[in-house]
Amino acid sequence: MALIKEKFKETKRVFGEWNVGxxxxxxxxxxxxxxxxxxxxxxxxxxxxxxCGRIYVPPREFCSRCFRKIETKTIVSNFGTLLAFxxxxxxxxxxxxxxxxxxxxxxxxxxxxxxILGIVNFDGTSSKLVLPVLNVKPTDVFVGMRVRAVFSxxxxxxxxxxxxxxxxxxxxx
Amino acid sequence: MRRVAIIGCxxxxxGRRTDINxxxxxxxxxxxxxxxxxxxxxxxxxxxxGNMQGFGGIAHPEMIFSDYIGAFGKPVQRxxxxxxxxxxxxxxxxxxxxxxxxxVVVAVAxxxxxxxxxxxxxxxxxxxxxxxxSYMFKxxxxxxxxxxxxxxxxxxxxxxxxxxxxxAKSGCRIDHYDMVAAKARRNAAKNKYAxxxxxxxxxxxxxxxxxxxxxxxxGHVCPASDGASAIVLASEDAIKRLKPEKPVAWILGIAAYAxxxxxxxxxxxxxxxxxxxxxxxxxxSAKKAYERAKISDPRKEVDMAEIYAPFxxxxxxxxxxxxxxxxxxxxxxxxxxxxxxxxxxxxxxxxGVNATNAIxxxxxxxxxxxxxxxxxKAENHQVPKDVEVAVAHAWGGQVQFNTVTVLSDKPKRW
Numbered sequence: 001m002a003l004i005k006e007k008f009k010e011t012k013r014v015f016g017e018w019n020v021g022x023x024x025x026x027x028x029x030x031x032x033x034x035x036x037x038x039x040x041x042x043x044x045x046x047x048x049x050x051x052c053g054r055i056y057v058p059p060r061e062f063c064s065r066c067f068r069k070i071e072t073k074t075i076v077s078n079f080g081t082l083l084a085f086x087x088x089x090x091x092x093x094x095x096x097x098x099x100x101x102x103x104x105x106x107x108x109x110x111x112x113x114x115x116i117l118g119i120v121n122f123d124g125t126s127s128k129l130v131l132p133v134l135n136v137k138p139t140d141v142f143v144g145m146r147v148r149a150v151f152s153x154x155x156x157x158x159x160x161x162x163x164x165x166x167x168x169x170x171x172x173x
Numbered sequence: 174m175r176r177v178a179i180i181g182c183x184x185x186x187x188g189r190r191t192d193i194n195x196x197x198x199x200x201x202x203x204x205x206x207x208x209x210x211x212x213x214x215x216x217x218x219x220x221x222x223g224n225m226q227g228f229g230g231i232a233h234p235e236m237i238f239s240d241y242i243g244a245f246g247k248p249v250q251r252x253x254x255x256x257x258x259x260x261x262x263x264x265x266x267x268x269x270x271x272x273x274x275x276x277v278v279v280a281v282a283x284x285x286x287x288x289x290x291x292x293x294x295x296x297x298x299x300x301x302x303x304x305x306x307s308y309m310f311k312x313x314x315x316x317x318x319x320x321x322x323x324x325x326x327x328x329x330x331x332x333x334x335x336x337x338x339x340x341a342k343s344g345c346r347i348d349h350y351d352m353v354a355a356k357a358r359r360n361a362a363k364n365k366y367a368x369x370x371x372x373x374x375x376x377x378x379x380x381x382x383x384x385x386x387x388x389x390x391x392g393h394v395c396p397a398s399d400g401a402s403a404i405v406l407a408s409e410d411a412i413k414r415l416k417p418e419k420p421v422a423w424i425l426g427i428a429a430y431a432x433x434x435x436x437x438x439x440x441x442x443x444x445x446x447x448x449x450x451x452x453x454x455x456x457x458s459a460k461k462a463y464e465r466a467k468i469s470d471p472r473k474e475v476d477m478a479e480i481y482a483p484f485x486x487x488x489x490x491x492x493x494x495x496x497x498x499x500x501x502x503x504x505x506x507x508x509x510x511x512x513x514x515x516x517x518x519x520x521x522x523x524x525g526v527n528a529t530n531a532i533x534x535x536x537x538x539x540x541x542x543x544x545x546x547x548x549x550k551a552e553n554h555q556v557p558k559d560v561e562v563a564v565a566h567a568w569g570g571q572v573q574f575n576t577v578t579v580l581s582d583k584p585k586r587w
Contacts, residue, residue, distance in 0.1 A: 087387035108320035143341030158313020
């Protein structure tokens with residue numbers, strides 16, 4: 001087999017680009033609008049499953065564990081625990097390509113900054129959010145650290161109102 | 174359900190395969206498997222195929238290459254479960270034979286990363302996330318937050334979280350990840366089909382590589398390989414009729430489970446629900462597959478395993494979820510050399526996914542490698558101990574889907 005292989009050292013290359021086109025997805029209203037509205041008030045909204053008691057943040061319309069419609073909304077704590085974290089090296093041009101775009105060159109990320117990304121479990125919730133860990137040196141971050149939500153100074157009711165988390169008081173015992 | 178065995182294995186050299194196109198690559202593996210089984214193409218009744226959906230820039234690759242694999246006039250079924258797909262392809266072929274629908278089925282899975290400028294990412298991964306991201310942008314996600322997420326996006330980013338969490342939970346250090354990665358490179362050097370080969374690689378060599386994002390070094394990361402793996406599955410009746418000359422590997426039990434949707438979800442609803450290191454789908458799959466294979470103590474009754482671990486901590490994490498070691502202790506087994514190729518419980522003697530990752534192929538390759546060890550055909554990476562029972566695992570989906578396949582040198586007697 002491999003018919004072409006016998007004739008050519010390397011398969012002839014044909015270059016092509018694929019524009020995947022535009023789509024119109026149906027976006028269910030869900031609870032996300034209310035979640036965003038709450039962020040504008042510096043609050044985190046979740047939903048409480050009446051079957052198993054799990055609290056989801058961001059809010060979900062159904063519980064995937066007990067397959068039940070969720071109708072109870074609840075404001076959860078702004079405090080939580082860091083379950084895991086990553087530390088980026090100081091960012092430079094050419095290092096971070098996202099969908100072919102240089103994130104440093106385009107100004108989305110700053111030259112030289114080190115970003116800490118964490119998985120945060122807000123108190124009482126059964127779900128986790130991926131958020132930047134702010135106002136702390138990478139060497140001082142640890143798994144299990146108590147953190148609190150950081151909101152933008154002038155929240156405008158959008159997803160970017162929740163900027164990340166920062167260390168809360170660490171109770172030692 | 175009928176008894177089913179793997180009677181032939183074929184795989185291409187994995188690596189950067191610019192010498193062939195996708196159809197040729199897939200056919201190379203299929204023909205090798207058929208030849209290895211000692212049967213003719215006329216004996217093959219159906220095909221189970223799969224790769225990572227959208228990768229390689231071809232939406233229905235099986236339509237293009239079905240002629241190349243001798244599938245004219247025969248049923249070809251494709252399955253798509255993300256990174257797990259190879260494991261699912263093997264299980265689809267098992268269902269086809271065990272159910273009595275077909276006697277001889279070929280399962281083939283592959284990936285050709287080198288065809289796209291950005292391996293997989295543009296055509297594949299963005300498709301997974303695009304609907305969700307579009308909605309998040311509509312709801313005010315800014316470009317900075319998007320770029321920050323992008324720093325640790327997709328399976329590699331999630332793996333880095335797992336690595337950090339595993340260290341915190343188990344007390345192991347990055348040195349242990351270096352040890353596992355070095356073992357993968359050393360084992361791969363013995364495997365003529367593997368990609369990243371490094372004979373005599375030491376953990377210190379891995380430790381010298383650049384820290385990409387703490388706690389993951391460059392030396393911990395799997396390559397983006399091209400390659401295809403194929404196996405021939407046959408029923409007990411067909412084996413009596415075909416009388417293969419070489420030993421066969423029987424499938425004792427299979428299972429596949431998903432956890433809750435982990436990372437994304439239409440309209441932001443599933444985002445981050447999971448604890449990435451919980452992998453409940455793996456625990457459930459192992460439990461069910463062992464129950465079907467009548468295994469009660471996997472550490473004692475299983476001889477070796479091929480675990481889907483693109484990153485070294487996953488070999489540790491999944492080997493615990495699969496019941497080979499107690500929670501948080503697998504790194505101690507690595508320290509003691511238990512998981513080495515000549516150890517008491519070899520894990521990934523082929524070098525595993527950490528050394529060779531043609532994503533679609535990877536899941537099936539785990540099953541294939543277990544079969545090779547049972548058939549004693551693994552050549553230079555054959556483990557010295559007798560392999561009677563082996564476990565093949567695959568991980569993927571939306572980072573929450575797992576498959577487990579238990580193989581043995583003897584057919585099940587129930």
